[in-house]
Each structure stands twice: as C-alpha cells, then as structure tokens.
Amino acid sequence: MALPSLIRAAPRSRCFIPHFDTRLFSTFAALNVKQMPARPTIDESEITGSYLKGSGPGGQKINKTSSAVQLIHLPTNTVVKSQATRSRSQNRKIALQILAEKVELLQKGGQSRAAIVAQTKQKRKASKTKKSKRKYRALEEEKRRRSEDAEQAGEEVSEGKE
CATH class of the missing domain: 1.20.5 (Single alpha-helices involved in coiled-coils or other helix-helix interfaces)
Known part of the structure; x- marks a missing residue:
C-alpha cells in the first residue's frame, strides 16, 4: 500500500526504557553530604526599598534608567544596593538575598x-x-x-x- 507523499509513517520509537532491577548509581555519597542550613529570609515589613539610577561603566543607558535597587533593613539599619542586571525585579531579588545573608550574619555570627x-x-x-x-x-x-x-x-x- 502506497502512502501519499504528505503522510509519512511514524518512525519506530527510539526512547530508552531503563531496567529498574539494576543500580545505575550509588546513593552512598549522597548520604554522606552534610545538610546546609536553609537560606535566610526577611519579612517584607522590615524592609524599605527604592529604585535608583545606576552608575559606573555601561554607557548612557545605565545612567538614565532607575534599575538599581537599594534596600534598607529597618531593625539593623543595614543598607544593600544592587545593579547587577538591567531588570528591576532581578536586582531586587539579588539585593534581598544579599540583605538576608548580611542580617543573618549579624544575628547568628558563626552559625x-x-x-x-x-x-x-x-x-x-x-x-x-x-x-x-x-x-x-x-x-x-x-x-x-x-x-x-x-x-x-x-x-x-x-x-x-x-
């Protein structure tokens, strides 16, 4: 039976079906890893933030747009500024993470x-x-x-x- 030129027969499936009765990897190394403490978080009510114009190399665009983020942690009066990317939201996430790490370092110290x-x-x-x-x-x-x-x-x- 001839197939029309527009319709093609589906090729045989080439997907790999693993055998679950054999072990492909060892979990021993995974059991030996120490668990790191959870990443610190900060309550949004303790933070004030503002968007600033960036500075430094990068031409005129970085000097005109307000994409840099400055966050202030009110209880500790810690200030963090981030202008790593062109995006406000990404800069805010980065600044929030840095601020959380700094506040945790102040509060917990060596722990x-x-x-x-x-x-x-x-x-x-x-x-x-x-x-x-x-x-x-x-x-x-x-x-x-x-x-x-x-x-x-x-x-x-x-x-x-x-």
Missing part, C-alpha cells in the same frame, strides 16, 4: 549559613592542598628510590667486571 559555607570551602581547599602535598611527596620518594636503585645497579655491574 549563619554564610559562615558555614565559608568554613566548608576552607576545609575543601585545605584538603586539596594536603592531598597535593602528599602526592608530590610520594612522587619525590619514588624518584629518590629509583635513583638509589640505579646507583646500586651501577655498582653491581662494576663489581661483576673485576
């Missing part, structure tokens, strides 16, 4: 999310440097061992000639 994230990054960096030092120390040890073995092999060859 805040920002402090815990900084500690985690510092531990990872220290672990990486320790691992690289261990690696290079092992390489130097191997290099020294090989040179000693080569020297001993040279001495054995010279003793065999006598």
